[in-house]
Amino acid sequence: MYRLLLLSFLVLQGLALMAQENGYAREIVKTLSSEAFKGRAYVGDGNKKAAEYIKNQFQSIGLKPIEESFAQPFDLKVNTFPSNMSLKIDSLELVPGQDYIIDPYSSSLKGNYQVLQLKMKDLLNEDILKKTINTGLGKVLLVDVTKFNPKDKKEEQLAGELLNVLKYNPQVPLAAVIVYTNKKLTWSTANMQAAKPSFILNKELDLSQIKTVDIQVSARLINYTSENIVGYIEGSVQSDSFLVAMAHYDHLGLMGADTYFPGANDNASGIAMLLTLARHFQKYPPKYSMVFIATGAEEIGLLGARHFVEHPLIQLDKIKFLVNFDLAGTGDEGIKVVNGSVHQKPFNELRQINDRLHYLPSVQKRGEACNSDHCLFHQKGVPCFYIYTLGGIKAYHDIYDRNETLPLSYFDNYSQLMIDFFTQFE
Ligand SMILES: [Zn+2]
Known part of the structure; x- marks a missing residue:
């Protein structure tokens, strides 16, 4: 009886210790x-x-x-990105973290901009790409990647690289780039700053209706x-x-x-x-x-x-x-x-x-x-x-x-x- 009691006491004590340990981790x-x-x-x-x-x-x-x-x-x-950040599509204020993330290499920008739109597959068309760059001065480019269906890995990689040129090359005169996706938003950190900001946007929207965006970003390296x-x-x-x-x-x-x-x-x-x-x-x-x-x-x-x-x-x-x-x-x-x-x-x-x-x-x-x-x-x-x-x-x-x-x-x-x-x- 005594032995049994002792055993159950030990068992209980063991459980209590475990609970406490998890309690510590939780804390x-x-x-x-x-x-x-x-x-x-x-x-x-x-x-x-x-x-x-x-x-x-x-x-x-x-x-x-x-x-x-x-x-x-x-x-x-x-x-x-230490201070207020805002991204408004026409009059719709988007929620940071939930609707969009900012590209970690982004620099500061503030203003209202006209929107140009492309589908991801259009980046592979040299004429469209050149035209976008030539007419993009001071505009925001929205690239829709949601229905992109590359024929192979190579094509997917090339499109990705061209998108990076638009986002990061300082000679591309766009004010900003917005990548429209239906994939989960995953943020990261950078130790450099590009010439302009970019955003990854995931929210149900009628893209055909979009005319302007309002951007406020303050970035500090x-x-x-x-x-x-x-x-x-x-x-x-x-x-x-x-x-x-x-x-x-x-x-x-x-x-x-x-x-x-x-x-x-x-x-x-x-x-x-x-x-x-x-x-x-x-x-x-x-x-x-x-x-x-x-x-x-x-x-x-x-x-x-x-x-x-x-x-x-x-x-x-x-x-x-x-x-x-x-x-x-x-x-x-x-x-x-x-x-x-x-x-x-x-x-x-x-x-x-x-x-x-x-x-x-x-x-x-x-x-x-x-x-x-x-x-x-x-x-x-x-x-x-x-x-x-x-x-x-x-x-x-x-x-x-x-x-x-x-x-x-x-x-x-x-x-x-x-x-x-x-x-x-x-
Ligand atoms: Zn980690």
């Missing part, structure tokens, strides 16, 4: 993706605020800095000092070898004064994973030293990771293994392991743990992909994985990547799988 995701952090980019110092928050977490968990501080600063350049945040736990057996957990904390920030990109899955969830692992290994010191890197400026082109590999705080050849966490918040269909087919042995170990304990619906592998921060370590010969979760919500680089809709339903199991993986790593 991290909720905080970092909240409006106060402005999408963790460079307008209004959301990036600095996120960095301060993570340093405080490192501190309270008990991680140690490798040098005198957790921060490893680096400089960057980024194009930003700025210099900014961001930082990587690096802490560690000393290994209990072989402290001069390292296991590394890494995740980027930056996101896309503000598009105009009022529209922010929360980045709950990308990548507040990865930071939640990093901190959850740090909390565990602080309590149960690992065999090898464990390093935690929250990288900055991944979204501008892996800048923080690049800075780290060029100015490593630990010897890169002492890294036994590195795992980069980006998009850690779903998992209904399991996880995908980039470099899983490159590093067979650790991949098999990861999969075997999962087969034994059924943490996640699947552990899948793929080859190399230079699609997140791990890539720069991989290029330097550091053995590494980049792991992202599969299934669940499809929000990505848009205003819908929010805490409220991010499930985190597999988060506890996923973090337990990674704890087991790092603990057992030989």
Whole structure:
């Protein structure tokens, strides 16, 4: 009886601990993706605020800095949209983020413009293209890509390149370009500015009725000092070898004064994973030293990771293994392991743990992909994985990547799988 009681007490306590852990991850995701952090980019110092928050977490968990501080600063350049943005088609005011996104390379513009229209396939007709350029001075070109049916990949690519010429070539005298699409809007960041603005528009409209557009954009190319945040736990057996957990904390920030990109899955969830692992290994010191890197400026082109590999705080050849966490918040269909087919042995170990304990619906592998921060370590010969979760919500680089809709339903199991993986790593 007593034994039974004790058992159920332990079981209950275990469940309570799990709930608490998910509670911690939820708190991290909720905080970092909240409006106060402005999408963790460079307008209004959301990036600095996120960095301060993570340093405080490192501190309270008990991680140690490798040098005198957790921060490893680096400089960057980024194009930003700090103030009011407006796009009006005739008299219809469109909603930024929902109806349209601005091309990240865009420059400032303000005024009312006459609209020229083309279909995407017209770009392939040299006469039409020339005529558009010759008569386009001071006008806005709307390119309808919705019914474009290229006969092959080559034709599709050529049309795409010609569209880029219209958008980015400073000799094209158009005032702006609007690309009309029926595909999901996916934003990104740029570190340069083109001569004019462009927009990607997705809203049901009668294009034949459009006569003028009213545009207000204020773009500013700025210099900014961001930082990587690096802490560690000393290994209990072989402290001069390292296991590394890494995740980027930056996101896309503000598009105009009022529209922010929360980045709950990308990548507040990865930071939640990093901190959850740090909390565990602080309590149960690992065999090898464990390093935690929250990288900055991944979204501008892996800048923080690049800075780290060029100015490593630990010897890169002492890294036994590195795992980069980006998009850690779903998992209904399991996880995908980039470099899983490159590093067979650790991949098999990861999969075997999962087969034994059924943490996640699947552990899948793929080859190399230079699609997140791990890539720069991989290029330097550091053995590494980049792991992202599969299934669940499809929000990505848009205003819908929010805490409220991010499930985190597999988060506890996923973090337990990674704890087991790092603990057992030989
Ligand atoms: Zn990301």
